[in-house]
Every structure is written in C-alpha cells, then in structure tokens.
Amino acid sequence: MPWLDWASLFVRWFHVVAGIAWIGASFYFIWLDNSLREPPKWKKEQGIKGDLWAVHGGGFYEVAKYAYGPKTMPSTLHWFKWEAYTTWLSGFALLIIVYYFGASAFLIDPSVQAMTPATAIGLGLALIFGGFALYELACRSPLAKTPRLFAVALVAMICVASYLATQWFSGRGAYIHIGALIGTIMVANVFLNIMPNQRKMVNAVAENKDIDPAWGAGAKLRSVHNNYLTLPLLFIMVSNHYPMTYQHPHNWLVLILMMATAAWIRHFFNLRHQDVVKPSILVSGAVAMAAITLWVSWPQTVAETSVNAQSPSQVSVAQNVPSKQQITALIDKHCSSCHSRQPTDDIFTIAPLGVVFDNWQDIERYAGQIPRRAAVTRDMPFMNKTGMTEQERQQLDAWFKAAYN
Known part of the structure; x- marks a missing residue:
C-alpha cells in the first residue's frame, strides 16, 4: 500500500525531529543543572541556589536556579513538554503503521513464534504498558528510596522484557518494542510526575504559598532517569539497520549489553558536568563495546546459527x-x-x-x-x-x- 509508505515516511521524519528536540533538551537541562555553582552572597539573598555563565551565538547568558521559587510569577514562563509528547505520539503512530499494520511481515517471525497478528499486537501492547506499570509502581514504592536497589530492579525488568520480546517477535520487532517500552516510561515521567510537580510549584508561587522541596526533587529524579535512558533508546532506533545485532542467536543479550554500556558512558558525561572526571568510565565503556563487537562478529558454527x-x-x-x-x-x-x-x-x-x-x-x-x-x-x-x-x-x-x- 503506497499510502502507508508515505505515511511512514512523514511520521518517521516528524518523529526524528521531535526526538532530537526532546533528547537535546534532556542533555541540555542535565548539563545545566549539574553545571550550576554556588552563587555570590547577594544572589543567595534573593533566593538563588546556583548560577552559571555561558557564551553562545555571539552573546553571554546568565542562568540562575532558585532554591524554591521567585517571589512573584514572571509574565512569561517557558515550559518544556511538547518535545516529549510529540516524540511519543509520533513514535507510537510509527509503531502502528509499520509493525501493527504490517504485523505479518515485520512483527511475526514463524521461526521464532507462530501467532496471529492480533495475538502479536496484544503481546506487544502488554509488554509496553505492563512494563511501564511495573516501573511506575516501583517508583511509588519504598524501593525508590534506595537508588542503587531501584536501578538493579529496573535493569532486571528490562532484561526480562528483552528476553520475552525476542521469544515472541522477530528480532526487529523485539528491539523496537523494548524501545517503545523505554519511550513510554520516559514520556510518562514527564506527563505523570515532572509536569504535575512543576504545576504545583507554579501554583504555590502564584498564591504566595510555600513550595515543598519534594516536588522539585521528584521531578529532577525522573529527569535523571530519562537522561540515562536516552542513549539506549537511540541505539534501538538505529539498530534496525544493523541485522548483526537483532539477528544474533542471543539477540536479547546483545541488546541488554549495548544498552547497559550506553548508559554507563552517559554516566561519564553526567559526572563531567559536575567537574568529576573519570576517564576509566570511558575506557571501560570502549572496552565493553569492543568486546561486544568481537563476540557478535565471531564466526558462528552452522549448528549455532541455523534456525532450522x-x-x-x-x-x-x-x-x-x-x-x-x-x-x-x-x-x-x-x-x-x-x-x-x-x-x-x-x-x-x-x-x-x-x-x-x-x-x-x-x-x-x-x-x-x-x-x-x-x-x-x-x-x-x-x-x-x-x-x-x-x-x-x-x-x-x-x-x-x-x-x-
């Protein structure tokens, strides 16, 4: 159906543009927050928690972050939400156009699991929204108070989801559904936590009420979660061009290792913004990438790679x-x-x-x-x-x- 190809082209184009805007904003704001330094005394007296100076586009910029909020609400306040919403909406539309309308061609691989298109689509939606529900429950549970334990639980969930997806769908279909799961978690962080908390802060300033520090802390935590998920998501977005990843006999493990290494490398830059330089992270990340490449590219015996x-x-x-x-x-x-x-x-x-x-x-x-x-x-x-x-x-x-x- 040619019209479906044109729809796929335009939606994919829009999705890439929106994704650039969203991920760019994520990178920028994490850099901005981590780069803030202690301000001079006169700024502290105005309630400013941290500030920084930057030069770009032929001019100087001064940025300040308030500990709680300004005394009065500014006439113009810029929000950052539509980058996230449009990325998810266009991405989900693309999932429907390519993998659900074309389930028999792109989502179902009879050599992996024979099923009807309706069953495959149902499993795909269950994986995406079921995984998101588990993540959201974990965030609202006592587990979230222990960051390291929460991180282990999140990694475990993504590992299980990756394995299940590769047992149900084609390699490409499995990878893209893990990408859809991660993207859903990220946009839900914006919609269900970051934006509501920011609205509470704005309303409190407008009504001359105290701001609960937990609002800002909760929003920032979800932003940090999103930041670490960006590079794994980008890998999934480009992986469909590289069959040596999704067609590998252990494609679920390839996916997990690539995502973990990408998040680890992202950690280097987040620390770097705080003037904490750990070259060992980049070196170990590069070594991990080289090891994955060698393993995936190592000649397989016919018995290991043959489907039938x-x-x-x-x-x-x-x-x-x-x-x-x-x-x-x-x-x-x-x-x-x-x-x-x-x-x-x-x-x-x-x-x-x-x-x-x-x-x-x-x-x-x-x-x-x-x-x-x-x-x-x-x-x-x-x-x-x-x-x-x-x-x-x-x-x-x-x-x-x-x-x-």
Whole structure:
C-alpha cells in the first residue's frame, strides 16, 4: 500500500525531529543543572541556589536556579513538554503503521513464534504498558528510596522484557518494542510526575504559598532517569539497520549489553558536568563495546546459527564451487521477488534500498552483501519467507569466497 509508505515516511521524519528536540533538551537541562555553582552572597539573598555563565551565538547568558521559587510569577514562563509528547505520539503512530499494520511481515517471525497478528499486537501492547506499570509502581514504592536497589530492579525488568520480546517477535520487532517500552516510561515521567510537580510549584508561587522541596526533587529524579535512558533508546532506533545485532542467536543479550554500556558512558558525561572526571568510565565503556563487537562478529558454527536444523550432509558445502548459473537460479528463487525493478512480492512493491538482482551485473555489484545477509546475519530472505535452506546459504557463501577472496 503506497499510502502507508508515505505515511511512514512523514511520521518517521516528524518523529526524528521531535526526538532530537526532546533528547537535546534532556542533555541540555542535565548539563545545566549539574553545571550550576554556588552563587555570590547577594544572589543567595534573593533566593538563588546556583548560577552559571555561558557564551553562545555571539552573546553571554546568565542562568540562575532558585532554591524554591521567585517571589512573584514572571509574565512569561517557558515550559518544556511538547518535545516529549510529540516524540511519543509520533513514535507510537510509527509503531502502528509499520509493525501493527504490517504485523505479518515485520512483527511475526514463524521461526521464532507462530501467532496471529492480533495475538502479536496484544503481546506487544502488554509488554509496553505492563512494563511501564511495573516501573511506575516501583517508583511509588519504598524501593525508590534506595537508588542503587531501584536501578538493579529496573535493569532486571528490562532484561526480562528483552528476553520475552525476542521469544515472541522477530528480532526487529523485539528491539523496537523494548524501545517503545523505554519511550513510554520516559514520556510518562514527564506527563505523570515532572509536569504535575512543576504545576504545583507554579501554583504555590502564584498564591504566595510555600513550595515543598519534594516536588522539585521528584521531578529532577525522573529527569535523571530519562537522561540515562536516552542513549539506549537511540541505539534501538538505529539498530534496525544493523541485522548483526537483532539477528544474533542471543539477540536479547546483545541488546541488554549495548544498552547497559550506553548508559554507563552517559554516566561519564553526567559526572563531567559536575567537574568529576573519570576517564576509566570511558575506557571501560570502549572496552565493553569492543568486546561486544568481537563476540557478535565471531564466526558462528552452522549448528549455532541455523534456525532450522539441517543434517550434516545438508550443512556441508560441496567441494565444487557453485556455478554462475546455480547462483543466478538461487537468487531468482529467493531474492528477486523483492529485489527487482518490478517486484512481485505482496509487501515490497519497490525494491528495498534500491537493490535489484535482475541480471548478473546486478548480482556482481552487490556480491559483498548477498552472502553476508544470507549466510552470516541470516536476515535475508526477509523472514525467510521463501524458505532458503542452510545448504543454499552455504552455497552463496562458498561462491563469494571462491570468487572474491
């Protein structure tokens, strides 16, 4: 349905723009709050808790944060909420357009779990909103008074959710649902906690009442939670372009390790804003990323990576390298229905990424990608809807190694 593709394009475009605004604001305000320093005495007498000076755009800026609030409400007060709301609304619309309208193609992988689109969508919504409910209950429980224990519980919940998602959905569908869960938690922090507490503060100033310090502390805590979740969420947003992550046999563990490392690296910058410099965090983060890369990229045995177990005779590659005619026949059988100038596939009416295999010149042009996607990451054919066998994958790999290595 071409209209669905256009809707996906425009909603995705808007989602990226809104996300940039929201995450940029999160980075800026955490930097701002952590960079405040003790003000001079005359500012303290006015109720200012911290201040800073900055230079940007050809001018100097002076920023001050009140311990409680100004004596009178300013005529113009800027709020920051629509960045969060529009990011979530557009992201959820994109989830519906791509993964729910196209559940049979993008969300359901029969080799993982055979189910109806209605069941898959129900499980997806349960994962998102059920996970959010658990997080919100934890935040409102005594557990929240012990930050380290709360962090362990949050990580455990995300680990369980990641594992369940990869047991239910396709790799891409699983990753995007964990992203939707994190995004829902983040926007709910704004809607249910940050904004209500800030409204209480504004009303108290307007009515000349005392401000409860717990309001600001609660809002700041949720902002910090959101800040640490930004880099993991960004990884999920770009991961659908890199099948070596979501197609890995232990894709749930890849996701958890990447998110944990990203949050750890974010911790370095949050400390840096407070003049606490710990290079060991960046070094350990880089080492962790390198270790994950090495592990994910390490050659797997066929038995470990094969979705459908084959007999040893099927798995072994023939001594003779497949001929040009054999490779062409394989690609015509398994790839050309989508990757053609005139696709016949019921989902892809335009060749994905413009990659076509209509003749041998086309095949040679993309020779480096064909065996990698078919025999290494194994995300092609898409959802293996044409039933490519392990022997056929190995033939493509043998052809490429003999011809180009």
